[in-house]
Amino acid sequence: MFEDIPVDVSPMYEGERIRAANMFVELAGPKSIGAELVQVKQDVKNGKVNVIGPNLSEMKEGEIYPFGIFIEIMGDKLEKELEGVIERRTHELCNYIKGFMHLNQRDQIWCRVSKEAKDAGFELEHLGKALSILFKEEFPIIEAISITLYTDKKEVEAFIEKTTQKYEERDARARELSDEDVDVFYGCVMCQSFAPTHTCIVTPDRTALCGAINWFDCRAAAKMDPDGPIFEIEKGKVLDEIKGEYANVNAVMADKSQGTVDRVYLHSVFGYPHTSCGCFEAVAFYIPELDGVGIVDRDFKGETPLGIPFSAMAGQCSGGKQVEGFAGLSLEYMRSPKFLQADNGYERIIWLPKAIKDSLIDFIPEDLADKIPTEEDANSIKEIRKFLREKNHPIIERLKETKKTIKEIDPVEDETSKDMETIPEIEVGEVPIAQVAYAPELTIPSTSGGVKIIFKNAKIYAEKLIIKRK
Amino acid sequence: MIIAVSGKGGTGKTLLSSLLIKALSEKNILAIDADPDSNLPEALGVEVIKTVGDVREELKIDTAKGNIPQDVNKWDILDYKIMESVVETPKFDLLVMGRPEGSGCYCAVNNMLRKIIETLSANYDYIVIDTEAGLEHLSRRTTQNVDIMLVVTDKSKRGILTAQRIGELSKELDINFKKMFLVVNRINPDNKDIIIKKVKETGIEIIGTIYEDEEVAEYDIEGSPLVNLSDNSNSVVTVKKIVSRILNSN
Numbered sequence: 001m002f003e004d005i006p007v008d009v010s011p012m013y014e015g016e017r018i019r020a021a022n023m024f025v026e027l028a029g030p031k032s033i034g035a036e037l038v039q040v041k042q043d044v045k046n047g048k049v050n051v052i053g054p055n056l057s058e059m060k061e062g063e064i065y066p067f068g069i070f071i072e073i074m075g076d077k078l079e080k081e082l083e084g085v086i087e088r089r090t091h092e093l094c095n096y097i098k099g100f101m102h103l104n105q106r107d108q109i110w111c112r113v114s115k116e117a118k119d120a121g122f123e124l125e126h127l128g129k130a131l132s133i134l135f136k137e138e139f140p141i142i143e144a145i146s147i148t149l150y151t152d153k154k155e156v157e158a159f160i161e162k163t164t165q166k167y168e169e170r171d172a173r174a175r176e177l178s179d180e181d182v183d184v185f186y187g188c189v190m191c192q193s194f195a196p197t198h199t200c201i202v203t204p205d206r207t208a209l210c211g212a213i214n215w216f217d218c219r220a221a222a223k224m225d226p227d228g229p230i231f232e233i234e235k236g237k238v239l240d241e242i243k244g245e246y247a248n249v250n251a252v253m254a255d256k257s258q259g260t261v262d263r264v265y266l267h268s269v270f271g272y273p274h275t276s277c278g279c280f281e282a283v284a285f286y287i288p289e290l291d292g293v294g295i296v297d298r299d300f301k302g303e304t305p306l307g308i309p310f311s312a313m314a315g316q317c318s319g320g321k322q323v324e325g326f327a328g329l330s331l332e333y334m335r336s337p338k339f340l341q342a343d344n345g346y347e348r349i350i351w352l353p354k355a356i357k358d359s360l361i362d363f364i365p366e367d368l369a370d371k372i373p374t375e376e377d378a379n380s381i382k383e384i385r386k387f388l389r390e391k392n393h394p395i396i397e398r399l400k401e402t403k404k405t406i407k408e409i410d411p412v413e414d415e416t417s418k419d420m421e422t423i424p425e426i427e428v429g430e431v432p433i434a435q436v437a438y439a440p441e442l443t444i445p446s447t448s449g450g451v452k453i454i455f456k457n458a459k460i461y462a463e464k465l466i467i468k469r470k
Numbered sequence: 471m472i473i474a475v476s477g478k479g480g481t482g483k484t485l486l487s488s489l490l491i492k493a494l495s496e497k498n499i500l501a502i503d504a505d506p507d508s509n510l511p512e513a514l515g516v517e518v519i520k521t522v523g524d525v526r527e528e529l530k531i532d533t534a535k536g537n538i539p540q541d542v543n544k545w546d547i548l549d550y551k552i553m554e555s556v557v558e559t560p561k562f563d564l565l566v567m568g569r570p571e572g573s574g575c576y577c578a579v580n581n582m583l584r585k586i587i588e589t590l591s592a593n594y595d596y597i598v599i600d601t602e603a604g605l606e607h608l609s610r611r612t613t614q615n616v617d618i619m620l621v622v623t624d625k626s627k628r629g630i631l632t633a634q635r636i637g638e639l640s641k642e643l644d645i646n647f648k649k650m651f652l653v654v655n656r657i658n659p660d661n662k663d664i665i666i667k668k669v670k671e672t673g674i675e676i677i678g679t680i681y682e683d684e685e686v687a688e689y690d691i692e693g694s695p696l697v698n699l700s701d702n703s704n705s706v707v708t709v710k711k712i713v714s715r716i717l718n719s720n
Contacts, residue, residue: 020558212578220543
């Protein structure tokens, strides 16, 4: 198949690096410019390879040249959406060619040709020809393929301009990719060494808690390192689309946590929130007095409105625990359209550090942006309540609704609380009441046996705390 | 073949590493500086633009800021950036691990880096790693796949003790280096016998002894690259012998 090509072509050459000491020329890379692009077209002349600019035999040893790879494909079943998927294979397929190195993708490619390949008579036409064969072999739906290789600086510049626009179009589509559009989610157990019951579920709408890997990274990782910590999960049956509950995800959770956790909601801090590892970038925490959710990130060094800093809160809900009212999350997840959607998303957020608020400002609904307080506006439940009332945060409406419901259910409430504006909570009077203990989960050791008492989100308030020596 | 150089800080790890690289430099060789405090690049006379640590931080920041297009995968970006941080010279290539991690989670990025550096390393016939001082690299198992572990010690009690611990710990942790040898550095003919006797208590086979070397001392004072030591200098000759012993022992 590759008889006309003077060098070997085989998957065994993947991972081949060409050292500067062994290099004939460098194409594109950090010291020059370059790009690659795959486009679905009509009227593609199959097998055509065009080199525009100097060919390898016309290049000078040790020099660096601009480089563009333009691949046009045609086929009945080819869709525009597949361009990205096919283009990403360029890296792998180029590396099948012995003596040709290719790194990265889009307009960040970096190629090298070895001295041996040059001496064997390798030319850019051979690269085009090998790629044509390999692409058709990998994707039988490609009926015709033609390849243009640019090495002329002006031509490469013009090509890059064109690619930039195409990448932007593609990015816009990728941003819209949601959980509904895919059949496969990914699980990651990289953190199980210190969080043995934690499996991170990664979907297009939910990046891993550490923020380091998204759905696309997982797809690449599962392929590049099939025995590694990242694996596929068939999406399967949807149990609750809003909360983000999936039968297969629950099954994986149960399997990987040895039965400790058998149910998770991907998009809620209530009920069965996702387990938390320990390396999450931020924590979402329920503030029961205001029925809202606060967020604190790892870089925030002060105390949260719950009276404890990030580190203490992380300690309480990490290690693979599933704690209702708490969920570790990534900052990227806060840019997701499904961000805590079951809990009303940003409408439920009533506190977050200024640094993350600023960085996420484009993703917070415009009408809410100035209604969510940061540490500069409020630092206690009381101050937050005041701020929310002044700014008319939607949570205030929610609290009134809740109160009305309580009134309807329990008419006694009417007698005890005359003031309609009072929000159900422990009102702080003349004597300041300090919160002395807070635990998202507190198990009381039982002496009688047979009974286990668990307080969830228990808060203990005391007017006075006396510690006496016995 | 992967050769790692370990030992207590200040015993001469960088001297040995740079001279190993000098001795092997006609071959296809990658030097890895895994000691955040070391000065292997200076000893080799090269300038480092970017370290693996810098790459890791760059990626972290870009990810947090949402600067990376969703469907561009981070493996490819890291792959490129690691290649970019390799210092390439006609005689050897050098990769500097650089600063330790900051706060936050590095599991994912380290996992990718491990794989990428593995792929990169497979392209070289010889890899010389100047490990960080002490025992960390053993307990974190970053030197697990090493073929030859060279432990350096000088005449100091603490140097010898560290060497002994490295020997013990690798057994305890069940890390199987194909061979482990001891290099005794900075001794002189007068104290040689006493030192060798003490050093033998570590239980590690001695593969060579480097005498105190005026020329090395001068280079150190001037900060000149050790790799430029003359070919007939005492230390260079000794390390060449060590290299041929290693190659023959295989």
